[in-house]
Amino acid sequence: MNAQHPSDPHWLNERELAAWKAFSAVMIKLPAALDAQLQREAGLNQFEYLVLAGLSESPGRRLRMSTLAVLANGSLSRLSHVVKRLEARGYLRREPCSDDGRYTNAVLTDDGWTKIVATAPGHVTAVRSLVVDALEPEQFDQLLEISLRVLHAMDPDVGCPGSG
Template sequence: MQTEWLSDEERVAWVRLAAVLELLPGVLDTQLRRDAELTHFEYFLLAMLSEAPDRTLRMTSLAQRTHATLPRLSHVVRRLEDRGLVRRFPCPQDGRATNAQLTDAGWAKVVDTAPGHVTNVRHHVIDALGADQVTQLSEITEAILARIDPDGVVMSPQRGHPSGRR
């Protein structure tokens, strides 16, 4: 099989996307650590729970939605449990499974943290684009997600607002 090399225009687009993928997590993490004493991953995990029915998900489902291995997820959830933001308990429908639930303190943390996070996202991403570009970005990311997440785990129908806003 012969490699179909990227054209100059494709290479520039790819390198720019790769730069965004490398730089944006640090930008998001810095603000969340400063303002909420959370990593971006911790906030994302709390936001996923905030959007779930009864603010509860099986750990396996939470791992899928956050793209975490079960050991990593367990470690992070344990830290959040120690802070009173999450609790774990046996799944009533399947005693072999464990559920994670956002506590009232965890909900309050998401609600308090969401405005600063949204402001940061708006400043660094949304406000850098025009309205047509936001639409294009949505279409572009949808096309890419269809390839890298064909089962739609990330954007499942249950997902509401990633900011935790309802």
């Protein structure tokens, strides 16, 4: 009898391994494809786009930096570097939070608004061709459920199993 030792890895079976390999390929190739499209058409990377888009969808086109970091799925440190670059390009500015001066808001400028409005159509076309059009309508709920479960495994504050 071959009993598994508690310290032995719980190896993936054939089906799990096939799914993992396909998912790994998506995790590597999709961000690269989206970055390439954004870089080629707008001179932005995906994280910069998410920052600008997050601000464009916020009341007053402003958000606390900490909130924006969560919205863009990045650390506050990474966001600070990106905000500095976007600020130098005139797309946003930082200012003290009027509700609490201990915090800093990122505010989308008129140039930033113009940039995101010009960039969004090409980006949504890429997202549609690479992801949306590749799926059947009934698969969107599955994709949402899978995404939330994986996000929840990485960060219990994000998503919730069964909340799709």
